[in-house]
Amino acid sequence: MDITGLIPLLFVIGMVIATVWLGVWATKISKTSSDFFVAARSVSVGWNASAISGEYLSAASFMGVAGLVMKFGYDPLWYPACYAAGYLFLLLFIAGPLRRFGAYTIPDFAEGRFDSPGFRKVAVTFVLFIGFFYTMPQMKGAGLTMQQIMGWPYWVGIAVVGSVITFNVAIGGMKGITFVQAFQYWAKMFAISAPLFVLVSVYGSYHGRLGEIAGDPAGKPVQQEPAKVKVLSLPAGTHVLQLPDGGKASISEKDLRAATAGAETTSTGTRGLMIRTAEGGSAPPVASADVPPGGSLQVLNEKGPDGAAPPALSVNFATPTAVSFSGAVPGAPANKAWIQPFGPFTSKNGYPLLYTYSLIIALVCGTAGLPHILVRFYTNPDGRAAKRTTFWVMVLIGVFYMFTPIWGTLGRMIIPHLYATGKTDAVVIDLPRALDNKLLGAILSGITSAGAFAAFMSTFSGLLVSMSGALAHDIYGKMLRPNSSPEQRMGAFKVAAIMFGAIAMFLGYLVEKFDIAKMVGWAFAIGAASYFPLLLMGSWWRGLTKFGAGAGMLLGGLLSVGAIVYSMLIEKGNAPFVVNSKIALTLMEQPAIWAVPLSLITMFVVSKLTTTHIPRDVNLKMLRLHAPEELGLSKNYIEH
């Protein structure tokens, strides 16, 4: 690896050091356990809005949205739009009441609202469900980024990055996280926007490129730059190719001979290079994954001028060699399907309109059901500050999301080879490296890599805090050892953080093939069918009982989890049974459209059947949720 290749690594290391250092530094301020859990409820609006945004803008926002837009075009624009819009819903119905109710976590809300410690257990389970679904894509982002910039195997990046973050959470808690995450928001904002000013000046403007795509409906992206592939040292008969995306493939001498011979004589119609995976040895060819079948392929000596005649079969493979291919890239939708609504993303199983609506419901309602976001509203000094914070969060993340589709659009035009490898999630990392100025490209790629690190580090940290907090505060502190001292709970928190960090790393290792933003969308869907109905009904309907809330949350939430896991197994090709109905497949891949109403209706019906269990002081609870602090009515009531 040459010097420019190390630049992104330096940026990433700088980001990690800054993060850990800030966490350690902030820990010195965080002493009491109240500080540890909710930052003593004293974080100012500016800090809190930056921190919430920093926590919210995960790998899905930083890498995943750009990647999904590059892959599918218009349809994934719903992701960022609804990630942001969810906050409006949160603001309208949940943020103020929740803050006023005054509790550390959603399980606290669940218990306080229904005077039921038992209900807490039900509520805690979903912190873990949603948390794991959300951490998987973060870990994919970590593995993929390290793969792209360092050529590490996928799992190594996950192990290294996951361990660093887990360590940081175990020592820092949430006070540290607030400062770290506020810093990370601004790092991410800079990283997603600043490189674009250079890239747009070189590759053409956002609207210009979109105009080109719209003006040529049948067009498809064409490989323009030769993909550089280095041939490393060779065991006898086999050549290991280092692919630009960091993956490895091997090729037999015979196959390479055939390919170079074909490339010399014809420019189209050749079979292309037969590539075998390194791990699979003589496994079936995977040419379509890396090299377009039907496209021509040339093997060039890197020392020679680009586009020169390919060398003869006697090429010396012991030295670095570049391989280039050209032609339409496989796996890329045509321009029309890309830029117009209801493209391949939503139309996969037919019913694109249904798919779109279900996705919207999942994302908008799901934002309100994210445990690691809601806990942040307790760090506002009062309900009014909680509302102002929400407004600024919407501005901060909205500006961020305006930039992400530009990456996807330029990526489609400039580095379409990502379609062939299926690694469009890496577009923000790889696009700057396509620049002719390799040094500049490495620096810009270093900036986006550091931004990606900020993204999955901040979100992963926040989730670990929520999950470990739930375990230490709810399961250990309230259920297992009610008499435990604060020190013991802190110890439980640290153990939980390490345990959950390890599980998340393992799960992340399993999901390499899934799109990051799509996985996060699923976490939203689960939140939408479980916590959102609880919070909405709990805040606004006095007739809700613990049985109604519990039944609705369990039914909607667990059915969503089941449907989503099944969809993932189908996509991986090892589902235990096969469903052929296209409408059923659509509804299982995007369950929110049935799961959210199901949960709400179940809550209503079961509550109506169990009206004797409505908390006796429900009116006081409603006042505490809705009356401004200045009223002090609940206080009077308690004294009386």
Next chain:
Amino acid sequence: MGGSYGLALMADHNLLDKHLTEEQYERLSHSVMLRQSKLSLRIAAIFLAMLLGLPLINRYMPGLANTTVAGFTLSWLFLAVLFYPITWLLSWFFIKESNRIEADTAAWQAEIDQARKFNRQSDNAGGASGSDTGDRA
């Protein structure tokens, strides 16, 4: 926007006792929630019409959705760019109105507190100032 119905509802009741009854609390919490929820629902309706209407336009008026304006298709321009400032405007408007409701309620409460103090001193719990609170609302 808003209006005084919620506070008028509260003022109907004699809340100047030293201790509020269960029923009065119910009325009070109802009325506080009523104003806030009407505001929330009104803004949610605007927002949902926009959010849920766009897929319908994309589906049934593709000509409009795919009209190109300065490179962008209209639908892309709306969802990827204009959408965000619109949510900011709605949110800003909501917070302004919501804080106004809370300020009204708080001012009304201050008056009650004062009256209550007076009542305690004169040991004369009475509802004579009910109309005052109504004016205030």
